[in-house]
Amino acid sequence: MKRTTDAAASTSASSCAECRRSKIKCDKVFPCQPCVRRGCAALCPTGTLSATKGNALLAERAQRLAASVQAARAQVAALEAALAPGHPLLQPAPADADVDAVAEALGSVSLGAGGKARYYGESAGAEFLLTHIESPVRAFPPRARGAHSPQEQDADADASPPCDSASGLPPAIIALSRAFPMGASYAHDTHAHAFALVQYLPREDDARALVDAYYATNATMFDPIIRADLLAHILAPLYAPSRPGARVHPHELAILFAVLAAGAQPAPAAAQYHVLARAAFALAPLKHGAGVASVQALFLLTWALRSADPKSHEERWLLAGLCVRVAQQIGLQREVPGAGLGAAEVQTRRYVFWELYFYEAITSLINGRPPALRLEENDCPFAQEYEPFVNAAGNLEESFSGWKHRYGATTLTAVVRHVFLARPAPYAALLALDAEVRGSHVAAHLRCPVDHSDGACAWARDPAKALQQYALLTMHEC
Numbered sequence: 336m337k338r339t340t341d342a343a344a345s346t347s348a349s350s351c352a353e354c355r356r357s358k359i360k361c362d363k364v365f366p367c368q369p370c371v372r373r374g375c376a377a378l379c380p381t382g383t384l385s386a387t388k389g390n391a392l393l394a395e396r397a398q399r400l401a402a403s404v405q406a407a408r409a410q411v412a413a414l415e416a417a418l419a420p421g422h423p424l425l426q427p428a429p430a431d432a433d434v435d436a437v438a439e440a441l442g443s444v445s446l447g448a449g450g451k452a453r454y455y456g457e458s459a460g461a462e463f464l465l466t467h468i469e470s471p472v473r474a475f476p477p478r479a480r481g482a483h484s485p486q487e488q489d490a491d492a493d494a495s496p497p498c499d500s501a502s503g504l505p506p507a508i509i510a511l512s513r514a515f516p517m518g519a520s521y522a523h524d525t526h527a528h529a530f531a532l533v534q535y536l537p538r539e540d541d542a543r544a545l546v547d548a549y550y551a552t553n554a555t556m557f558d559p560i561i562r563a564d565l566l567a568h569i570l571a572p573l574y575a576p577s578r579p580g581a582r583v584h585p586h587e588l589a590i591l592f593a594v595l596a597a598g599a600q601p602a603p604a605a606a607q608y609h610v611l612a613r614a615a616f617a618l619a620p621l622k623h624g625a626g627v628a629s630v631q632a633l634f635l636l637t638w639a640l641r642s643a644d645p646k647s648h649e650e651r652w653l654l655a656g657l658c659v660r661v662a663q664q665i666g667l668q669r670e671v672p673g674a675g676l677g678a679a680e681v682q683t684r685r686y687v688f689w690e691l692y693f694y695e696a697i698t699s700l701i702n703g704r705p706p707a708l709r710l711e712e713n714d715c716p717f718a719q720e721y722e723p724f725v726n727a728a729g730n731l732e733e734s735f736s737g738w739k740h741r742y743g744a745t746t747l748t749a750v751v752r753h754v755f756l757a758r759p760a761p762y763a764a765l766l767a768l769d770a771e772v773r774g775s776h777v778a779a780h781l782r783c784p785v786d787h788s789d790g791a792c793a794w795a796r797d798p799a800k801a802l803q804q805y806a807l808l809t810m811h812e813c
Contacts, residue, residue, distance in 0.1 A: 351370060504610060512613040529585055546595075559638075584626070585616065586615070586616055634658055638694075660707075667687060683718075721736075722734050
């Protein structure tokens with residue numbers, strides 16, 4: 336019995352102290368494998384770990400391992416970021432996901448017979464789109480009725496106003512008007528032709544009455560020539576007793592005829608004045624040179640065409656593009672110091688440029704096509720106020736034309752940029768632009784003096800407020 340007890344003690348004594356304490360089987364090869372697995376090989380065979388309660392030691396070790404893993408992952412991420420990016424052809428194309436949105440923002444193109452195409456922008460107004468659905472009805476004298484082929488009818492819809500039916504004009508003047516807008520190459524004796532056109536001017540009293548009608552009805556929104564300049568530099572020399580028309584350029588004569596045509600609407604004489612204006616403009620071909628009067632005449636003829644034929648959007652858009660090219664040809668978009676220009680001529684150039692810029696911005700939204708003038712490409716200052724408003728305190732405030740030019744260069748320009756983006760801007764940008772349009776300042780004397788609220792009206796009675804509403808409507812629809 337004593338021998339058996341000694342053998343058990345000998346076997347137990349051969350196990351390491353930690354295995355005996357933990358009551359686990361020891362392989363008796365020191366350091367034993369259980370101690371190695373538990374990380375206490377240095378204590379084997381005589382040492383023991385301090386007594387702990389539960390799995391606190393294992394939990395601490397797990398935390399250290401997790402921290403090591405996180406540090407290793409961070410190091411791997413830093414190394415990957417430091418590596419050069421992959422080849423561009425191996426990168427996913429970011430535009431693929433936005434193809435549908437881009438397609439919706441581009442508008443549409445209609446194709447016709449003979450390869451004809453026409454682009455309709457997203458902001459194109461109904462008054463523009465309907466002109467391509469209904470047959471155009473012109474305010475000028477109609478063409479002779481008869482059978483036309485579909486191609487001839489399509490050509491008639493895009494042609495300029497007919498000149499051959501203008502009553503009381505000889506064939507030579509009608510033929511000259513057909514050379515508009517580039518000018519006639521055969522009109523060598525310009526003064527003789529101009530003298531022939533001057534004979535069709537009305538009496539001075541009637542001319543001044545038509546000028547008054549033009550500025551009262553047609554020049555409220557766009558006015559490329561100031562009334563005082565028209566009377567002093569064009570009308571007065573033409574009605575001078577000695578040699579009428581000798582001191583007036585053909586394009587200045589075209590300005591007066593265009594004003595008379597607009598002022599005479601809707602009388603039949605308007606068509607005759609319009610033909611005379613085109614004939615006068617054709618007397619001085621653009622390839623031989625142009626001036627500020629050339630821009631003013633083209634502008635007036637474009638605007639007068641709207642009064643005569645509200646459906647002539649395409650022709651007016653093309654004429655406005657030519658007007659912009661002539662303006663750029665004579666450098667209206669740039670302020671050139673030391674060019675030898677007088678102070679009055681400098682102010683005229685500035686005024687005409689900003690009138691044209693505002694017209695381009697407005698019509699671009701109507702037609703749904705980008706404007707030909709961009710703010711980034713000009714440094715023309717604003718013109719001085721020629722008719723400033725004096726408030727009750729005796730202080731000068733901006734006129735409608737001054738406000739219009741400033742509004743066109745700031746708020747309206749931002750709206751045009753937003754509308755014609757190829758990719759839609761973020762909604763936050765739209766909200767910021769909306770706040771800018773609504774917050775644009777309008778002087779008190781420019782607001783419509785109504786006593787009741789416009790809450791029940793779809794469109795404000797105030798022209799300045801209506802411009803803001805139009806810009807907001809176009810911006811949100813696009």
